[in-house]
Amino acid sequence: MSTGRAGWEEGYTPTRPGIRRPAPSNGRTSAERLVLRESGRLGHLVPMEATKDIVRLRVNGDRHEVGVPTHYTLLETLRYALGLTGSKQGCDKGDCGACTVLVDGAPTLSCITPVWEAAGAEIRTVEGLATAEGPHPLQDAFDLKGAAQCGFCTPGILCSAAALLDWNRAPTREEIREALSGNLCRCTGYAKIYDAVEVAAARLRGEEPNDSTGGSEP
């Protein structure tokens, strides 16, 4: 019958390379709110009294001072306090990678990073990948190759991929798979995402991959 655990062995602990998980913190995070309790509060524990405090952040080159509840995560701060809604919340506990941002260049799960831990760091989100010259080669390649279907995992995947290409301009497909293994995509089967990362890598190496998918072409 469909009860019990017919699947993986008890105690199996999958690891997700690629994205940095912050060390457990005393600060409250969304992750701690996810318990079904006998009293029937599915999906959330009762929070502590929320008091606000000012946090100073550097995001995409800009300095911000913003008042947020003390339990806010970096993701909540970006989305709900700074209006940077590109980074997404998919699972609220560090499982899916949709919230991945770059903290001092390292892909980091912003939904389980207490905002305090990011104070003073250089934070880069999907909104900060583009420059005045135009979209980041990865962003253009994702569009070109159809690597974003619903697009919800895309900002996190772009941040993981950008970090990969920062240190490796010629990644193998195996290295790309490894680097993106902390970001779940539910639409693509990942195939088009690998294609896009390879196209972007080639462009960053100064090679122009041969492809005819033009935007403005009739």
Next chain:
Amino acid sequence: MIKPSDNRKSDLKLIGRPMRKVEGLDKSTGRAVYTDDIVLPGMLHGKILRSPHPHARIVSIDTSEAEALEGVHAVVTGRDMATAYGIIPWTPDEYPLCTDRVRYIGDGVAAVAAVDEDTAIRALDLIRVEYEELPAFHDPFAALEADGSIPYIHDAKKEGWNGNVTKKVKLEFGEVDAGLDEADVVVEGEYFFEGTTHAPIEPHCAIGLYEGNGKLTVWSATQVPHYLHRELSRVLEVDPAKVRVIQPLVGGAFGGKSEPFDLEFCVGKLAMMTGRPVKILYTREEVFYSHRGRHPFHMKYRTGATADGLLTSVDAKILLDGGAYASFGLVTTYYSGQLLCAPYQMPAYRFDSTRVYTNKPACGPKRGHGSVQPRFAFEVQIDKLAERVGIDPIEFRRRNFIGSNTRTVNELRVTSNGFLECMASVERASGWADKFRKMPFGKGIGIAGSTYISGTNYPIYPNEMPQSGVQMQIDRSGRVAVFSGASEIGQGCDSVVAYIAAEELGVPLDHVRVMRGDTDFTPVDLGAYSSRVTFMLGNAAIDAARKLRRLIQEAVAEAWEVKPGEVLLAGGRAYWAPDTERQLPIREAFNLAEAKFGTLGATGSYNTPKDVHGEYRGGTIGASPAYSFTAHVAEVDVDVETGIIDVKKIWVAHDCGRALNPVLVEGQMEGSAYMGFAEALMEEQIFKDADHGRAGLHNAPSLLDYRIPTSLDTPELESLIVESIDPEGPYGAKEAGEGPLHPSIPAIANAIYDAIGIRMDRLPFSPPRVWRAVEAAREAGTLTKPAAPQHAAVPGAVP
């Protein structure tokens, strides 16, 4: 209606080429707006209190303390919205919030709107609900056999049924018993398909806004804005003309957002009570409990064939575990049988399907609704039959090919059919002839085929109106605006209408604007389900665009003093066909037309054929304007020491009619094959029993523990597009979003058999389950590579 002659490839300029999506760059730059990205001035945050019991009567609910908490603006319970609803009009059996009974752990009982999320969560804790617990049904067989000594989950739907039965369907075509008697071989099999869920990365989210003038607006991550519009109006008692549903971009759905959910009614009601906008965002745990995913199926098949490998008869008995509510279950019960009758000729077929309620989250439609489970069982049955008669399984399938322009045994009309080409493609690409039964023990290869609908001929609620509509408008700048009510859930339907407008009106693709997903200004499209969108929306878009094209041709022809049919629109210009040196920019052509005819706009619509279905009760269910076909070959390595199956590669060939944009079609094929692979090896929506925690509690309501594949888990996928050019599809197109999921699972099962000689008839093929099967086979001395068939396939043969 599109005529067959319109589907010639030589005429096409853009269609069929790789193109970008209209919202592609928005999605890769973070600009794309999803529901939770929207913040309205003065917005409150809502939360829903959920049942901790799988089955209980609600004795009382006391909300007074919660209401008294500072920052709480409203509390709502089931009695405030006591109108039953259900996506299928014949089975309305749920309420936005439970009125007197909870039927699964996670059923909603009350909702609050507060100044912020923290206050809303605190308020939930102050709501006192008194329950009287009832015995719960966790097992579908127990639910079916219940005698009424403990309360059924619902009232009986029909006299003679117990109250745990949603639907029974028994249909028989041809002489089933005689066909089994005459068969040279009969294979009997019992199969179990575990439930799985959609797990879109975006959690459900909705925002309600109620204006002083009585107008209600709901933003929602839904894939059926039109049905949501209807149900909001009915349940909240607001004139449909005053209800507006806005669908921002949807972050994945897969069938999991294809009916109204509690949060949409709650934000509407709470907004009406408070006069403030209210947002509710599900936690991931709530997404798992809201479910509506793949039904667990218990299936028995008897299948007969002649010694030459021709099917004689198919007999199926299926029990569907439906969970707490009907959802789409009436349709699922029919689909469990109706969609099996192609691509193979069946002289006789019977299915006997019953869907029962259990005290678990409701099941509904997931990609390949109702037909993925029987397809798994049946394609394994075919593999078993082929082996029994000593014929290569590809050859066996070829011999039973149903053909094109024909009727199935259950009287579905099949038009274009590229199934043989699909099989030939995967056979060739996979190197089948050198691998099947020829690789060493532990390595295997398997094949499976399938068919799926391109939409349904009959809408969910009976009506004569079009299934899809599009409006187009041309302005003096040379721009085309397309108003589309279709649901962009990542599959690319907004782009499809843009491609069609550009193709027909000769403008560059980036001169097309798609205005989308707002019931206030987009024509009705019934939603993103049953693989209907490209076929129906595409035809509606062609209809609208061609009306405009004729006006432009006429105006230019008049200016040039030539025949309208000689004016071509392409590449941002209008040309005179006999001498293409004569041309003018498309903007000037549009201006000539506007001068002649006034402001330029047109509507287009598509409705399905209503005269092609079986004349029996249920004969309309499964009737589609066109059917897609798919074949997969999967190659696996089985580690018999650990039970771990490594799927090396899946070759996916799919007959999509015509690939309007091959990039998007491949994306659908790869995503489908990935999702099928995941169901084969990893995913299961299962619930704890009393021995492993609280009975009815979800086993793993997180994206870590409900194991969806990462990039490292997912096998290599190769898509092979087959184009049969359907006579009625837009430019010949059919569906690509759901069909390519079906064969993944049986192809893997058949590959496991080729590798180690073990039939895995229960899903998922998880390491412990495979390991136990290996140990049993080792003990029985049957752990060995199966023998090669006497009759090999003729490579690439298309009779």
